[in-house]
Amino acid sequence: MQTLDLAGIGIGPFNLSLAALLAPVPGVRARFFERRPAFDWHPGMMLPGTRMQTSYLKDLATPVDPTSPYGFLSYLVEKGRFYRFINADFPRVRRVEFADYLRWAAERVPNLGFGQGVRGVEFDGRGFRLSLGDGRAVSARHLAVATGMAPHVPPWAERHLGKHCWHSHSYMNAEFSVENRRVAIIGGGQSGAEIFLELMAGARGRAADVTWITRRPNLDPLDETAFINEYFTPDYLRHFHRLPEERRSALARSHKLTGDGVSPVTLQELSQYLYERDFLAGDAATPYRVLPQREVYLMGREPGGFHLRMNNGFNHGEEAASADLVILATGYRYALPDCLAALTPALSLDPEGFPRLAEDYSAQWDGPAEHRIYMLNAGRNSHGVADAQLSLAAWRSAVIVNSVAGREVYATEPCPSPLTWAGTQPGGRRESQPAARLCSS
Structure with missing residues (x-):
């Protein structure tokens, strides 16, 4: 062969x-x-x-x-x-x-x-x-x-996976109804926001209530402003790769919301939807709770559903929630x-x-x-x-x-960023800049 x-x-x-x-x-x-x-x-x-x-x-x-x-x-x-x-x-x-x-x-x-x-x-x-x-x-x-x-399933949820608890990656393929059932969504990123909006709108029937739980301090927006987007350029990547390993790992964690937040347009849609639901929809609206800064640490079965225990990072209190269905919008690993x-x-x-x-x-x-x-x-x-x-x-x-x-098929040398990522190196030597062959005046 x-x-x-x-x-x-x-x-x-x-x-x-x-x-x-x-x-x-x-x-x-x-x-x-x-x-x-x-x-x-x-x-x-x-x-x-x-x-x-x-x-x-x-x-x-x-x-x-x-x-x-x-x-x-x-x-x-x-x-x-x-x-x-x-x-x-x-x-x-x-x-x-x-x-x-x-x-x-x-x-x-x-x-x-x-x-x-x-x-x-x-x-x-x-x-x-x-x-x-x-x-x-x-x-x-x-x-x-x-x-x-691979879909990330928190350890406390692993043994409960099944027809009443599943990861969001299979959300649209799952056949279920939330009619008169309590629903808990775990995870405060884009997937969690999209699922919350769809369930509140009644796409799967009218839920008895919907509880959205996230350990993030708030419903954090995806940061996609102009200079934050410099993190998504070849020039920044080249400078990033030259850093020591421990520094790269810390920086990658600090940049979480540049790629793992809720898009601003979704947050605006969510805010407008909840305003209309709270003040204009009357008694027909589905009850809901949005619980930021909660860390779920225990999930157990109870008659007719699940029992969730969580820490409140805002006031350090202990809280609980009950649900018939649990959707894990907990990301990937x-x-x-x-x-x-x-x-x-x-x-x-x-x-x-x-x-x-x-x-x-x-x-x-x-x-x-x-x-x-x-x-x-x-x-x-x-x-x-x-x-x-x-x-x-x-x-x-x-x-x-x-x-x-083994040859240059495509031009890949980056255009310099308007931001200077690295200054002088030890000994006063300037870090060499990549050739800007993709740029022209």
């Missing part, structure tokens, strides 16, 4: 972007493998009316190749809706439309293998050998691992995929379990340097908070394409 230059594990938006940018590159043999039968992006969270938190121009390819046939604008043109889209002047694209765009691209990008899950990966001294679910094997010089995050079990001992991991990544997103490992394991959506502590977002997906893919090809 001919050895691939690159084998991709998982086909979500990140490896789809990499495949799209590799498609026109001559001399690079690549194939991407996915156990699911077709592309499907977050189907469990496609609530009606929800919008993207990222510009549609930050698609699979446009930031590094605006002529790519796999960009969002090409999708609009092919669908015959370009002018209607521009005239509608959307501040943000509907999530369902962007998901359709990604599905459209996945149907056109070559070298994608759906229904071909990877059971295991071994290194045989000459390259990586992938065992596929259908019994076949594939060899490759390099790997690109983009298997996504990074975990190495099971198919890498044989390689995991050779990987260098930081104290939080993230792989240590070089600037080109290749993991530090005990194997030969000429065989690289590129890790996508694994670089929060090495490349910053933008790593899990779509903002730099195309740029990251271009960096990896250049690394695999």
Whole structure:
């Protein structure tokens, strides 16, 4: 069997972007493998009316190749809706439309293998050998691992998972009614806000009451102002990667609300909805409680439902809540995929379990340097908070394409930020600035 230059594990938006940018590159043999039968992006969270938190121009390819046939604008043109889209002047694209765009691209990008899950990966001294679910094997010089995050379930909820308690990632796929039932939503991010609004609006029937619990001090907004968005640029990423590991980890945690808050438009919609509910809806309105700064630490069964115990971080009191249904909007956590079990001992991991990544997103490992394991959506502590977002997906893919090809296929040197991130180094030496070849006067 001919050895691939690159084998991709998982086909979500990140490896789809990499495949799209590799498609026109001559001399690079690549194939991407996915156990699911077709592309499907977050189907469990496609609530009606929800919008993207990222510009549609930050698609699979446009930031590094605006002529790519796999960009969002090409999708609009092919669908015959370009002018209607521009005239509608959307501040943000509907999530369902962007998901359709990604599905459209996945149907056109070559070298994608759906229904071909990877059971295991071994290194045989000459390259990586992938065992596929259908019994076949594939060899490759390099790997690109983009298997996504795993839903985070708090330890106190694990034994209660089932038809009355589930994670928000499967919300739209769950068949349930809240009619005359008490509902608790745990988690104060975008998903929690969207689910709260939908349930309050009666989309699943009229609940007896809805309690929204978050350990955050308030319903914190996503910070997407101009200079905060500099965190989502190649220039900042390059400076971030040069910092000591312990400093990078602390900075990534401090930047949480740049990628994990509630969008301002959703907060405004929520505030207006609750105003109308409290003062204009009369007795027909669903009772609710919004409980910020509460840390749930215990969940138990009681006759007919669940009992939640929590600490109040505001006044340090102990509180309780009861619910018939519990929805965990508790986010996601990074975990190495099971198919890498044989390689995991050779990987260098930081104290939080993230792989240590070089600037080109290749993991530090005990194997030969000429065989690289590129890790996508694994670089929060090495490349910053933008790593899990779509903002730099195309740029990251271009960096990896250049690394695999051994030449500059795409221009990736960043334009300097208006902010000076690093000053003089010890000894008074100025830190060298990257060449600004993407900028022109």
